[in-house]
Amino acid sequence: MDExxxxxxxxxRRAHPLWTTIRRLLRHRLFLSGxxxxxxxxxxxxxxxWIAPVDxxxxxxxxxxxxxxxxxxxxxxxxxxxxxxxxxxxxxxSMLIGSSVVxxxxxxxxxxxxxAGYFRWLDNGLMRVNDALMAFPAxxxxxxxxxxxGPSIGDVIIALGLxxxxxxxxxxxxxxxxxxxxxxxxxAIAAGAGxxxxxxxxxxPNAMAPLIVQLSFLFAVAVxxxxxxxxxxxxxxxxxxTWGNIMAEGRQYxxxxxxxxxxxxAALMITVLGLNLLGDGLRDxxxxxxxxxx
Amino acid sequence: MLGVLLRRLASxxxxxxxxxxxxxxxxxxxxxxxxxxxxxxxxxxEQIANVRRDLGLDQPILGQLWRWYGDLARGDLGRSxxxxxxxxxxxxxxxxxxxxxxxxxxxxxxxxxLGSGIVAALKQNTWVDQAAMVLAMIGISLPNFYLGLLMIxxxxxxxxxxxxxxxxxxxxxxxxxxxxxxxxAISLALLLAGLLARITRSTMLEVLRxxxxxxxxxxxxxxxxxxxxxxLANALIPITTVVGIIITLLISGAVVTETLxxxxxxxxxxxxxxxxxxxxxxxxxxxxxxxLLVLINIGxxxxxxxLDPRIRHDG
Numbered sequence: 001m002d003e004x005x006x007x008x009x010x011x012x013r014r015a016h017p018l019w020t021t022i023r024r025l026l027r028h029r030l031f032l033s034g035x036x037x038x039x040x041x042x043x044x045x046x047x048x049x050w051i052a053p054v055d056x057x058x059x060x061x062x063x064x065x066x067x068x069x070x071x072x073x074x075x076x077x078x079x080x081x082x083x084x085x086x087x088x089x090x091x092x093x094s095m096l097i098g099s100s101v102v103x104x105x106x107x108x109x110x111x112x113x114x115x116a117g118y119f120r121w122l123d124n125g126l127m128r129v130n131d132a133l134m135a136f137p138a139x140x141x142x143x144x145x146x147x148x149x150g151p152s153i154g155d156v157i158i159a160l161g162l163x164x165x166x167x168x169x170x171x172x173x174x175x176x177x178x179x180x181x182x183x184x185x186x187x188a189i190a191a192g193a194g195x196x197x198x199x200x201x202x203x204x205p206n207a208m209a210p211l212i213v214q215l216s217f218l219f220a221v222a223v224x225x226x227x228x229x230x231x232x233x234x235x236x237x238x239x240x241x242t243w244g245n246i247m248a249e250g251r252q253y254x255x256x257x258x259x260x261x262x263x264x265x266a267a268l269m270i271t272v273l274g275l276n277l278l279g280d281g282l283r284d285x286x287x288x289x290x291x292x293x294x
Numbered sequence: 295m296l297g298v299l300l301r302r303l304a305s306x307x308x309x310x311x312x313x314x315x316x317x318x319x320x321x322x323x324x325x326x327x328x329x330x331x332x333x334x335x336x337x338x339x340e341q342i343a344n345v346r347r348d349l350g351l352d353q354p355i356l357g358q359l360w361r362w363y364g365d366l367a368r369g370d371l372g373r374s375x376x377x378x379x380x381x382x383x384x385x386x387x388x389x390x391x392x393x394x395x396x397x398x399x400x401x402x403x404x405x406x407x408l409g410s411g412i413v414a415a416l417k418q419n420t421w422v423d424q425a426a427m428v429l430a431m432i433g434i435s436l437p438n439f440y441l442g443l444l445m446i447x448x449x450x451x452x453x454x455x456x457x458x459x460x461x462x463x464x465x466x467x468x469x470x471x472x473x474x475x476x477x478x479a480i481s482l483a484l485l486l487a488g489l490l491a492r493i494t495r496s497t498m499l500e501v502l503r504x505x506x507x508x509x510x511x512x513x514x515x516x517x518x519x520x521x522x523x524x525x526l527a528n529a530l531i532p533i534t535t536v537v538g539i540i541i542t543l544l545i546s547g548a549v550v551t552e553t554l555x556x557x558x559x560x561x562x563x564x565x566x567x568x569x570x571x572x573x574x575x576x577x578x579x580x581x582x583x584x585x586l587l588v589l590i591n592i593g594x595x596x597x598x599x600x601l602d603p604r605i606r607h608d609g
Binding site for chain 2: 128129131132133135136137138139140141143144145146147148149150220224227228231232233234247251254255258261262265268269272273276277
């Protein structure tokens with residue numbers, strides 16, 4: 001019976017829930033504008049080797065401090081490096097770090113949250129550690145952890161994963177606790193389904209909506225925190241072209257060459273704005289309980 | 295009331311115990327030999343051995359843990375390697391600077407966030423509402439150090455209205471403090487004001503739909519009184535919980551803002567400590583700041599219970 005129902009749903013595309021959701025998302029103005037902004041940055045990141053073929057670390061002292069214009073679209077910095085190349089390759093690093101942190105959160109946040117929410121005997125212990133990690137101010141903890149681990153991209157990803165996974169785990173746990181008490185789950189338990197099957201088939205698919213919303217906001221937060229770490233000089237070491245690094249190096253020349261700061265900052269803002277709009281749209285469509293009635 | 299306070303304190307104890315355990319363990323996450331990493335690249339074997347002995351890294355791990363909690367109980371957080379003074383003293387000395395800046399930013403956040411959120415809710419679906427929400431979205435998406443840099447370019451470099459950075463103590467030179475703290479406070483407040491405006495708007499909209507608001511209107515009460523006494527008073531209750539989150543984000547944001555504007559607060563102290571591998575300072579500063587935030591959040595929960603009789607009588 002289960003399978004025939006699935007076939008029916010797939011044969012009529014219009015009725016498939018995924019299809020309906022996508023259509024509703026694409027009709028959501030804010031989601032669409034967020035998607036476009038994010039897509040611009042993501043495309044720039046993917047196409048970096050083709051649209052910015054000049055090595056972002058190539059020095060050319062005789063072209064230093066060129067303002068944005070015809071020769072250098074985004075201008076050059078104090079070493080004559082092309083800001084176009086540096087900002088585009090910076091987008092690649094931001095996207096890499098953002099998506100890695102999202103992946104870490106999706107995997108470990110779900111595992112920890114599901115374990116704590118489903119197995120009551122695990123809940124107390126896991127959530128105390130979770131609460132403790134969440135009690136630290138996020139940026140401070142991220143700084144301290146990178147200080148300990150080291151200043152490479154991989155270490156920054158681990159630090160951000162450690163800082164933000166507890167927040168994701170808490171959200172998953174919240175959904176799982178509610179779902180565990182639902183009658184259909186109780187029915188599955190009564191029918192003798194195993195823990196894994198109940199979690200995998202009955203609980204987690206229904207806990208996905210808030211998780212997806214959280215992960216879209218988390219992407220923005222991860223990109224932002226990484227830029228903050230680089231800007232403070234505790235992230236990936238210069239001359240790695242992260243947006244935070246470019247802005248930190250531009251600080252000295254803020255009065256003569258403000259574009260060195262303004263352009264990577266604008267790229268950072270577009271990314272964060274795009275992801276926030278995306279997250280708002282996803283929340284409106286996927287999680288209608290949270291929507292404010294007009 | 296006392297019940298709420300005691301219950302919150304009791305639940306904070308295990309959190310703080312684990313927080314301090316994580317802070318303790320941090321130093322052991324340093325890849326390779328922590329003592330060598332702390333002593334620096336150019337350290338001689340003797341210097342490394344000295345660091346190892348001073349920080350107790352030559353002891354067995356349980357011995358170190360015993361010593362860590364023993365020292366904590368006596369209020370001893372170790373000595374800063376960089377400054378040569380006790381970590382507690384260094385932190386307490388910088389704390390008022392960060393608290394003053396955060397308080398300034400909090401006032402701005404509350405004025406901007408509550409104000410625009412209430413107005414947006416009352417003028418729902420008009421251009422005022424939309425403009426307020428677009429501004430809130432931009433505020434949320436504007437990284438605070440980017441906003442700070444843009445303000446420096448505009449107000450300090452171009453217009454020369456305000457200094458690019460530096461700090462004058464509030465109690466010695468209030469006007470100077472205002473001049474040096476205004477840009478940092480705005481750069482901290484805008485993001486949080488955006489968050490608060492959105493939450494205030496949605497909470498107000500929910501409250502304004504309640505039956506008792508309709509009753510108040512039907513009784514012929516002036517709109518002003520309905521909004522302020524009936525709607526806002528009730529909307530403020532859930533908003534109070536957000537203030538705890540806002541304060542945590544303020545302290546987190548102060549790290550980068552203080553470094554950007556050369557303000558000698560805790561954020562700058564810890565950034566310097568990290569950059570100079572001053573691990574006792576990093577550990578102690580992190581632990582103290584976190585403990586302070588836990589206490590502030592307990593205070594807010596107690597305030598919440600004061601505002602909302604349902605919670606007060608619950609337990």
